Amino acid sequence: QKEVEQDPGPLSVPEGAIVSLNCTYSNSAFQYFMWYRQYSRKGPELLMYTYSSGNKEDGRFTAQVDKSSKYISLFIRDSQPSDSATYLCAMSAGSNFGNEKLTFGTGTRLTIIP
Amino acid sequence: DVKVTQSSRYLVKRTGEKVFLECVQDMDHENMFWYRQDPGLGLRLIYFSYDVKMKEKGDIPEGYSVSREKKERFSLILESASTNQTSMYLCASSPLGQGHGYTFGSGTRLTVV
Numbered sequence: 001q002k003e004v005e006q007d008p009g010p011l012s013v014p015e016g017a018i019v020s021l022n023c024t025y026s027n028s029a030f031q032y033f034m035w036y037r038q039y040s041r042k043g044p045e046l047l048m049y050t051y052s053s054g055n056k057e058d059g060r061f062t063a064q065v066d067k068s069s070k071y072i073s074l075f076i077r078d079s080q081p082s083d084s085a086t087y088l089c090a091m092s093a094g095s096n097f098g099n100e101k102l103t104f105g106t107g108t109r110l111t112i113i114p
Numbered sequence: 115d116v117k118v119t120q121s122s123r124y125l126v127k128r129t130g131e132k133v134f135l136e137c138v139q140d141m142d143h144e145n146m147f148w149y150r151q152d153p154g155l156g157l158r159l160i161y162f163s164y165d166v167k168m169k170e171k172g173d174i175p176e177g178y179s180v181s182r183e184k185k186e187r188f189s190l191i192l193e194s195a196s197t198n199q200t201s202m203y204l205c206a207s208s209p210l211g212q213g214h215g216y217t218f219g220s221g222t223r224l225t226v227v
Contacts, residue, residue: 036215036218046217100208100213104157106156
């Protein structure tokens with residue numbers, strides 16, 4: 001079993017819809033949770049970062065972490081064609097030495113249809 | 115604008131060649147990483163480095179080596195390229211501390227023929 005599971009999709013939704021992307025994980029030591037967005041033929045870029053449980057909102061994006069269920073989500077409101085990309089979740093347990101190593105999901109490919 | 119720069123976007127090499135992939139970051143980050151990304155397999159860590167001249171194996175180090183002679187530069191070496199090393203290679207860096215995330219380069223698409 002992988003430490004981080006992410007549905008690869010592909011996921012296609014109409015413009016303006018609410019998108020929900022999810023990851024589950026098995027390592028209870030994870031406490032830092034991130035979402036990366038990767039456009040075609042580009043490197044991933046950090047989109048959202050959350051520490052421990054709770055919600056974080058940034059514009060049209062909301063990240064949620066439920067540590068009791070080992071489940072994280074990314075919601076995109078009023079989705080736009082420019083949101084079409086692959087979204088990767090990532091998480092880490094942190095490190096006493098500051099040498100953090102992330103564990104990534106495999107990514108969900110999202111297409112927003114105009 | 116802070117950057118991780120990978121020297122080549124596309125590279126075609128022959129089987130058996132020694133291949134060098136270069137990565138430079140301008141953020142004074144301590145940590146640097148090399149990943150390969152393949153459809154259905156996601157990002158897989160090849161090697162990482164926490165300091166100059168330091169290196170540690172990731173999940174799939176076989177067939178690869180690395181070099182970090184300067185803080186800003188981290189090189190990935192394919193000792194004898196094989197067709198199963200055809201992939202997208204991504205370099206990343208991060209500062210010391212926790213919860214910073216990584217900054218990635220744009221990637222090098224390597225094809226071994």
